[in-house]
Amino acid sequence: MADLSKRSPALRVAIVGLGPIGIKVAEALDRGIDGLVLSAVSVQHPDKHRDWLAKLSRPPAILPIDGLAEVADIVIECAPSKLVRSIVAPFVKSGKTAVVLSAGALLENDDLIDLARQNGGQIVVPTGALIGLDAVTAAAVGEITSVRMVTRKPVRGLAGAPYIVENNIDIEKITEPLRIFEGTAREAAKGFPANLNVAVALSLAGIGPDRTRLEIWADPALTRNMHRVEVESDSARFSMSIENIPSENPKTGRITALSVIAWLRKQRAALRVGT
Structure with missing residues (x-):
């Protein structure tokens, strides 16, 4: 009992x-x-x-x-x-x-x-919406030399992002995969505050927002949010990828x-x- x-x-x-x-x-x-x-x-x-x-x-x-x-x-x-x-x-x-x-x-x-x-x-x-943060956190106890993330999203999932608006990107006219951003996680957080919280989480688990590199692609053929992460460290080299099914809000995965x-x-x- x-x-x-x-x-x-x-x-x-x-x-x-x-x-x-x-x-x-x-x-x-x-x-x-x-x-x-x-x-x-x-x-x-x-x-x-x-x-x-x-x-x-x-x-x-x-x-x-x-x-x-x-x-x-x-x-x-x-x-x-x-x-x-x-x-x-x-x-x-x-x-x-x-x-x-x-x-x-x-x-x-x-x-x-x-x-x-x-x-x-x-x-x-x-x-x-990311995987492998346990591995990144563990690797950060040692030394991580680089973290790179590539995000691919359906076009409508990027609509209204400040970076899109400020740079006058007409995402409705994108007909093939287009890289619309390359920079740090900190820069991505400012330009895509509703889209790239995963990149910030990755940076906080690893080597910080100024050393974590990110690419964002708009792809009209996609129906899922895709993230691929590559990490180099003194304990392991690993890569991770995930395809997230969007929720009712296209900016957020289920x-x-x-x-x-x-x-x-x-x-x-x-x-x-x-x-």
Whole structure:
């Protein structure tokens, strides 16, 4: 018979944003993840989501962002990158955990990492639409000499990106694969804030955003987001590739939500595989 006295209180989870990712995570929490409970959500238009939330078995509270840290231990950011600071700061300042999907925003708010360090908080960037971050993190304990990533996306998945707009690229007229960007992960994060969070996650796991090199290709023949990563280090040489099926939002792969759910399941799991 289980010793109930050894069970820790359930971790309370808040979600900011109920787009394709936020909804999937909320549904998973409502179905049940051991030791976790969905306590609150924050959305820009509450009335739009109220009926859907009411259908959950345990409807969470609907609160403004600045009220979440009082009712949750973990916050999951599924929101526009401009909101990252307002979401993350109250949690890490309170020694709690913030899961950040808009990883590119961390490059402009890197003091949040110091804030977390000073207060015993933690910022988590989940694997998301990329693979092999465990290997990159392990290689970074030694010495990595180079990291190169090539991303190929369907044309519509790049629509509206600041880099596309600023350089007057008419992506609707692209009829064959076209390299539209080459540079660092930091530059990519500024030019494609909704598209290349995977590149920032890769850079944070490895040799940083200024040494991680990236190419972006627009390919009208593709229906999936494709990433290939090549790493050279003193412990291993390896390459990784993945083809992600887009979610309802063409800028985001379906596996991104599943990555967050997998991380949540690890929090109280008896067996944890991977770092």
